[in-house]
Amino acid sequence: MAIDQYLRKRFFPHIWCAGCGHGIVLNNMLRAVDQLQINQNEMVMVSGIGCSSRISGYVDFHSLHTLHGRALAFATGVKMSQPNLTVICPMGDGDALAIGGNHFIHACRRNMDLTAIVMNNRIYGMTGGQFSPLSGTGITATTSPQKTIDREFDIISLSLASGATFVARTTAYHYKEITNYIKEALQHPGFSVVEILSQCPTHFGRRNKQGDATEMLQRYRQNTTSIGSEAKQKNPELIERGIFRQETAPEYCAEYAELINRAQQS
Amino acid sequence: MEKPKVKEHHIKRSWCKGCGICVSLCPKGVLELNEEHKAVPANASQCVGCRTCERMCPDLAIAIELEQEHETTD
Numbered sequence: 001m002a003i004d005q006y007l008r009k010r011f012f013p014h015i016w017c018a019g020c021g022h023g024i025v026l027n028n029m030l031r032a033v034d035q036l037q038i039n040q041n042e043m044v045m046v047s048g049i050g051c052s053s054r055i056s057g058y059v060d061f062h063s064l065h066t067l068h069g070r071a072l073a074f075a076t077g078v079k080m081s082q083p084n085l086t087v088i089c090p091m092g093d094g095d096a097l098a099i100g101g102n103h104f105i106h107a108c109r110r111n112m113d114l115t116a117i118v119m120n121n122r123i124y125g126m127t128g129g130q131f132s133p134l135s136g137t138g139i140t141a142t143t144s145p146q147k148t149i150d151r152e153f154d155i156i157s158l159s160l161a162s163g164a165t166f167v168a169r170t171t172a173y174h175y176k177e178i179t180n181y182i183k184e185a186l187q188h189p190g191f192s193v194v195e196i197l198s199q200c201p202t203h204f205g206r207r208n209k210q211g212d213a214t215e216m217l218q219r220y221r222q223n224t225t226s227i228g229s230e231a232k233q234k235n236p237e238l239i240e241r242g243i244f245r246q247e248t249a250p251e252y253c254a255e256y257a258e259l260i261n262r263a264q265q266s
Numbered sequence: 267m268e269k270p271k272v273k274e275h276h277i278k279r280s281w282c283k284g285c286g287i288c289v290s291l292c293p294k295g296v297l298e299l300n301e302e303h304k305a306v307p308a309n310a311s312q313c314v315g316c317r318t319c320e321r322m323c324p325d326l327a328i329a330i331e332l333e334q335e336h337e338t339t340d
Contacts, residue, residue: 212285
């Protein structure tokens, strides 16, 4: 298979449950790296803690499996010292926006050339199915037997408001979009956020009567639509998929190099 | 465009967890789960080489080999 060369096969079969959307993200993320012909010795994957963060163990890149919520902080250090490397940070929704919420918004603000992938399954899977800031209201989890009353973050609005210069969303069902958006994000010279709605049949699906993995994937097909589509105008409940922002702004590492240059000349 | 000829379905049995996504999403009903809950190409001759199973497999267990191998780009 085309993507076999990017895998640490000795760790397979992987730890994720049957039907987990994170595997689909890994599958199609590696196709993006393959299509861009990025040298795997120049790729760095930095992850935090959680089901999603196990991803860094499965790829044959430079990899860092770091503290909960701190993937972007470690990635910032890597990129500052080696700006020529391509740095990608796959995170879970809780890892990125609860434990790592502050790191996330400040990484967006700085516009360093990093690619953040938020694999949003709306639950803490590894620790047994607690609700997350992305669960939204009316969700059953181990910590909300009477259903959640907490409203959810909108990752796209948060990223846009915080200053990320590339922002996109898709789902585990739309595998071609996963590859295409990650390709765009990796090539984008600034901070990129790609949100990927990813099914957790074991905790989220089972507790909320959403059926098996295939049913959850079909739900993504039915509940989402392209940005600005006619369907969205008719049904505002639909979740939009697509590229919400793609613009260039001064990149942090380039600005820092410039700063050093100026200081040395004065 | 001529229909691509499929040479072989490479399925890593030990990686497959039997979630059934490939079985449900295959447009031609090529794949089935066997008694061990592993995906098998029961109707391989019906395969049109769309690679949906390969791309949607969360276990990265499936690879479709075409007669004239040319990688699809999307």
